[in-house]
Amino acid sequence: MSSANACGRPSDAPVRPYRSMCCFIVPPGVLKKYARDGAIDPATRKALQDTYVETERLRGLREAHRIATLRDADRFLAGAAVHVPAQHLFDCMHRKGLPGKAVASPAGAFKTVFDTTAKVEEFYKTVLGRNSVDNKGFDLVSSLHYARNYDNAFWNGSQMVYGDGDGKLFGEMYLSPDVIGHELTHGVTQNLSALRYEGESGALNESISDVFGTVFNQWLNNWAVTEPRGWLVGAGIMAPPALAKGFTCLRDMAQPSAKHCLSPQPELYSEIDPTADVHENSGVPNKAFATFARAAGGQAWGNAIKAWYDTCINRALRSDATFSEFAALTIASALKIGGAALQAQCTSAWTEVGVTPASP
Amino acid sequence: MTEPADPARPAVRRVRIERRGGLAGLAVSAEHDFAALSAAQQQALGRVIEAAASDRSARSRGAPPGPAPGADRFSYRLRVEDAAGGEQVIDLPEDAMPSVLESLAKPALP
Numbered sequence: 001m002s003s004a005n006a007c008g009r010p011s012d013a014p015v016r017p018y019r020s021m022c023c024f025i026v027p028p029g030v031l032k033k034y035a036r037d038g039a040i041d042p043a044t045r046k047a048l049q050d051t052y053v054e055t056e057r058l059r060g061l062r063e064a065h066r067i068a069t070l071r072d073a074d075r076f077l078a079g080a081a082v083h084v085p086a087q088h089l090f091d092c093m094h095r096k097g098l099p100g101k102a103v104a105s106p107a108g109a110f111k112t113v114f115d116t117t118a119k120v121e122e123f124y125k126t127v128l129g130r131n132s133v134d135n136k137g138f139d140l141v142s143s144l145h146y147a148r149n150y151d152n153a154f155w156n157g158s159q160m161v162y163g164d165g166d167g168k169l170f171g172e173m174y175l176s177p178d179v180i181g182h183e184l185t186h187g188v189t190q191n192l193s194a195l196r197y198e199g200e201s202g203a204l205n206e207s208i209s210d211v212f213g214t215v216f217n218q219w220l221n222n223w224a225v226t227e228p229r230g231w232l233v234g235a236g237i238m239a240p241p242a243l244a245k246g247f248t249c250l251r252d253m254a255q256p257s258a259k260h261c262l263s264p265q266p267e268l269y270s271e272i273d274p275t276a277d278v279h280e281n282s283g284v285p286n287k288a289f290a291t292f293a294r295a296a297g298g299q300a301w302g303n304a305i306k307a308w309y310d311t312c313i314n315r316a317l318r319s320d321a322t323f324s325e326f327a328a329l330t331i332a333s334a335l336k337i338g339g340a341a342l343q344a345q346c347t348s349a350w351t352e353v354g355v356t357p358a359s360p
Numbered sequence: 361m362t363e364p365a366d367p368a369r370p371a372v373r374r375v376r377i378e379r380r381g382g383l384a385g386l387a388v389s390a391e392h393d394f395a396a397l398s399a400a401q402q403q404a405l406g407r408v409i410e411a412a413a414s415d416r417s418a419r420s421r422g423a424p425p426g427p428a429p430g431a432d433r434f435s436y437r438l439r440v441e442d443a444a445g446g447e448q449v450i451d452l453p454e455d456a457m458p459s460v461l462e463s464l465a466k467p468a469l470p
Contacts, residue, residue, distance in 0.1 A: 096459070147459070151467070152382040157429035169467060170384075179383065186431040197431060205431065206385075234384070245469055250384050262470075263384050279385020 083137030085121060087114055090143040092161075099143045099159060109172065113142050113162070116180045123181070123216045124188070127301050128309050133187030140184070144174065153179055155186035168241050169262065176236035177220050182213035193317040200322045202278035207285035211308055214253055215293075219301045225294045228254065238262070253290040256283030269323060269354035284353045285323060292334075292349035296342060303338040307346065310337055328357035370442035375405060377465040378437040381454075386467045397464075404458035409440060412450040428453035436465070 089110045090100035106114045117140055124130040132138040141159035150163025153173035160183045162174045173179055186209050189195055195205035210233050217223075218230040229235065234250035247262040256265035265283025266272050272281045293304035310333035311317055317329055327350040334346035350357060372394045379388040394402065428435070434454040438461075441447050 151384070152432065152434065154383065154432035155430045156433075166466070169386075169469060173383070182383070183432065190431075209431070242469060247469075263386055277380050277385045277387060279381070279383070 083131070085132040085137045086139045087117055088139060088141045089114060090141070092143050092146045094145055094148045094164075096147050098146075098156065098161065099141060100145075109144055109174065113144060113174045113180065116174070116177050117142060117160075117184070119177070119220055120181045120184050120216055123219050123301075124184075127219065127305065130188070130309075133184060134191045138187070138191075142174075153183055155183045155190075157190065160184060160187075165237065165239060167239050169239055170234075170237045170242070171239045173237050176217075176234050178210075178213035178217040178233055178235075179237060180213075181216035182209040182233070185209040185212040188212070189312070192312050193321070194319045195317075195321060196319050197278060199274060199278075200281065201320050203272075203281035204285055204321060204323065204326050206278045206282035207289070208308070208312060210251065210253060210282060210286050211289045212305070215300045215305045218299065223299075225297060225300050225304075230300070231255075231290050234262075251279075251283070251286065253286040254294070256287050267353060284355065285326065288327070288349045288353045288355065291352050292330075292346050295345040295349065296338070303334075303342055307334040307337045307342065322358070323355045324358040327355045328360065331357055332360075370444040370446065372405065372409070372440055373443050374441040375464075376439040376441075377461065378439070379434055379465040379467075380437075381432065381434045383432045384467075388465045388467045390465045392464055398460070400460045401464065404460045405438075405440070408438065408450060408452065408456075408458065408461070409448070411456075412448070428455050436461075 088099075089103040089106050090098075091103050091110070092098070092100035103110050121132060121140065124132070132140065143159060143161045144164075146161045146163045149166040151166045151170045151173075153160070153162045155161075160180070162172070165171045165173060186205070189205055189208055195201045195208070197205055214231055214233060218225075218227070221227075221230070223230040231254040232249035232252050235248060238247055238249065242262060246260055248260045250261065250263050251265060252258050252261050255261075256267045258264065263279065265280055265286070267283055267287050269284050272284060274281075289304070289308060292307075293300040296302070296304045307330060311326065311329040314329055314333070317326065321329075331343055331346045331350070335343035347357070374391060374393055375397075376389065376391045394405070397405065434457070436452040436454070436457045438450040438452065439447055440450065
């Protein structure tokens with residue numbers, strides 16, 4: 001049988017934090033004064049003194065409670081500022097409904113996606129100082145086995161979705177780390193410039209996903225800018241029949257028009273078709289970044305990616321930005337991040353792909 | 361059912377399905393005789409044509425078309441040729457494309 005305390009609450013009931021609500025009508029200073037006043041009879045003075053002592057005891061309790069509450073508030077606020085994004089995995093079981101069935105204990109393909117997604121999150125945090133896609137610890141949701149023979153991966157505005165491929169062109173779409181980085185970066189862009197998904201702004205949106213996806217892959221594998229594999233998009237998703245025909249990737253940022261690309265792209269601004277798909281025209285800014293990073297040398301996750309990220313978080317990057325406007329912003333970012341030498345390398349890279357930076 | 365519900369609409373003769381987008385950005389285009397489609401595909405196409413007619417009616421009252429949200433989604437354009445020689449162009453986001461019609465526009469290795 002449970003006992004009750006002085007408040008009438010059963011002693012084994014859950015203890016809830018509460019605020020002290022002690023208020024005093026007679027100020028403690030007045031109690032103290034009259035407790036020592038010889039003109040007042042001894043019994044009353046004793047009662048006033050007892051009240052004063054009790055009042056001071058309660059005041060001490062109240063202050064201790066206030067300090068404890070403040071400490072808790074600080075802990076709560078600090079926790080909110082560094083909220084670690086959780087991951088949620090789902091199995092579509094080859095249907096199209098999203099997100100699918102929740103996966104409690106990731107194994108096999110789900111473990112691969114979980115681990116790689118955690119690495120993308122770590123890349124953004126340690127290299128760029130960004131906490132998830134919204135910089136506020138947005139939880140990351142991934143759905144696998146989407147539809148049947150689905151040869152695609154996408155970001156649907158709130159989560160990542162991966163198909164298993166058709167087995168002829170592509171295998172499982174999550175097998176390229178850069179693809180996971182690519183899709184998650186669409187979430188980052190959505191939270192920053194929200195580059196409109198058409199025309200040159202759409203091609204920039206795609207290019208930014210390729211840039212951060214491939215640099216994430218280079219960081220993951222500790223590849224320097226001189227490693228050709230580091231500039232391939234989708235090298236891990238090519239199915240055996242595609243590989244047998246010599247297609248080693250979807251795109252190659254260092255050589256966008258190369259024959260080993262299943263989806264070759266124009267390399268010069270003068271060669272693009274303004275009405276073409278955003279994944280086609282992204283070759284121009286892709287090559288500009290690869291040229292810039294290779295000129296800067298070392299590892300692309302040094303100054304090169306930091307200059308690009310500085311542009312991505314720049315409020316001056318409008319949602320309808322052109323290549324020319326984007327180029328001008330990256331050149332300004334390069335100066336800010338790495339000084340005149342990096343700025344010159346960035347300017348030269350845009351010149352090589354035929355893009356003239358917009359005037360400030 | 362192989363014909364649209366509207367008896368005033370001429371019979372469908374051919375359909376060209378174009379797919380764009382996706383992470384790979386591989387453009388696909390394929391043309392099919394209506395008569396060569398399976399019954400399920402003919403029915404699905406009929407429903408798409410009906411929905412497009414309804415959508416056009418909605419748009420004429422000011423409702424904008426809605427693209428699929430996010431990025432790297434597929435988008436489809438159907439060019440429907442009727443027996444009278446007319447052509448109807450229907451743009452569909454991936455979410456609105458019937459699964460049985462998707463297989464009519466699959467990419468192949470070059």
